[in-house]
Amino acid sequence: EAQVTQNPRYLITVTGKKLTVTCSQNMNHEYMSWYRQDPGLGLRQIYYSMNVEVTDKGDVPEGYKVSRKEKRNFPLILESPSPNQTSLYFCASRSMTGGKTGELFFGEGSRLTVL
Amino acid sequence: GENVEQHPSTLSVQEGDSAVIKCTYSDSASNYFPWYKQELGKRPQLIIDIRSNVGEKKDQRIAVTLNKTAKHFSLHITETQPEDSAVYFCAASIENAGNMLTFGGGTRLMVKP
Numbered sequence: 001e002a003q004v005t006q007n008p009r010y011l012i013t014v015t016g017k018k019l020t021v022t023c024s025q026n027m028n029h030e031y032m033s034w035y036r037q038d039p040g041l042g043l044r045q046i047y048y049s050m051n052v053e054v055t056d057k058g059d060v061p062e063g064y065k066v067s068r069k070e071k072r073n074f075p076l077i078l079e080s081p082s083p084n085q086t087s088l089y090f091c092a093s094r095s096m097t098g099g100k101t102g103e104l105f106f107g108e109g110s111r112l113t114v115l
Numbered sequence: 116g117e118n119v120e121q122h123p124s125t126l127s128v129q130e131g132d133s134a135v136i137k138c139t140y141s142d143s144a145s146n147y148f149p150w151y152k153q154e155l156g157k158r159p160q161l162i163i164d165i166r167s168n169v170g171e172k173k174d175q176r177i178a179v180t181l182n183k184t185a186k187h188f189s190l191h192i193t194e195t196q197p198e199d200s201a202v203y204f205c206a207a208s209i210e211n212a213g214n215m216l217t218f219g220g221g222t223r224l225m226v227k228p
Contacts, residue, residue, distance in 0.1 A: 035218075040124065042204055042218040043159070058215065059116070090158065100166075101147045101210050106158040 002027045006091050006107035013081055014115050021076045021110050023091030029105070030096040032074035033058070034066065036087040037109075043090065049074055050096065081114040088112075117142040119207050121219030128195050129227050136222045138205035139187040145207040148181060148188050149216075153202045162203075163190070166210070195226045 004025045013019055025032065033048035035058075045058030049068040063085055065077040074093075078085060091107040118141040128134050140148075149164035165172045165179045165188065172179050176195075181188040188207075192199055205219040 033216075040220050042119075042121070042220040043206075044218070045215060048215075059217075101149075101208060101216075103149075103161040103164075104151075104159075104216065106160070108158055 002105070004091055004093055004105050004107040006089075006110050008110060009108060010111050012113045012115065015082055016080050019078050019081060019112075021078075021089060021091075021112070023074045023076065023107060024072050025074075025091075025093040025105070026072065027093060027095070027105065028071065029093035030071070032068065032091065032093045033104075034064070034074070034076045035090045035092065036060065037090060038087050046076065046089075078112075081112075083114050086112060086114050117145060117207055117215065117217040119205060119217050119219040121205050121222055123222060124220065125223045125225070127225045127227065130195060130197060132195055134192045134195050134199070134224055134226075136190045136203055136205070136224070137187060138189070138207075138219050139185075140207040140217075141186070142207070142209070143183075143186065144209050147208050147210045148179070149206050150179060150190050151204045151206065151218075153204065153221075155201070159204060192224075195224075197226050197228050200224055200226045 007022045034046040035043040044060045047066040049055045089110045092104045094104045095102045121138045146167035151159040152162045153159040176193045178191045202221045208216040
């Protein structure tokens with residue numbers, strides 16, 4: 001089954017404790033991205049990657065890091081989480097072949113609370 | 116960068132009525148406009164998209180219209196049903212340019228039976 005898998009789905013942590021949210025896709029997609037969803041603000045892009053070892057900042061990259069060492073994985077790293085990073089996070093992927101923007105496939109979301 | 120504004124933020128309709136959600140965008144170079152539906156507690160999923168070479172696209176009860184001159188596009192849902200209740204997001208981007216898909220703030224649609 002084609003899917004984007006995120007872990008953990010729920011996490012409560014404390015300020016300053018490093019955490020990683022993993023994301024894996026099995027569709028051989030070149031493009032992967034992280035979004036955060038906050039009420040009234042829609043989905044804001046944090047980082048994206050168009051291929052292995054290629055990453056770029058989105059609209060709200062501050063406080064986050066990513067890596068793309070393998071095509072299927074795109075982890076989101078919060079080195080020193082702060083309460084304003086409490087949010088619902090979505091990983092997404094899509095194909096970049098065919099010359100047209102394809103459908104974004106989202107993971108199930110990771111709800112993060114930073115105390 | 117691109118800025119997408121979406122209205123209304125909440126919309127309540129009676130079952131069977133039509134619903135219209137409107138979005139405006141700022142970057143005249145944007146040429147790809149998808150709509151995503153997010154049911155409660157679920158992930159967003161693509162329901163329809165339109166490219167700038169067409170002005171309207173339909174898929175059963177859903178239609179999207181695009182006015183490139185005015186830089187706005189709209190989602191129309193006819194004969195609404197309770198299962199249409201969800202949050203809807205519009206988005207805009209330049210086709211395969213990157214790619215920064217910029218989303219609107221979302222519209223919570225409630226269809227009353």
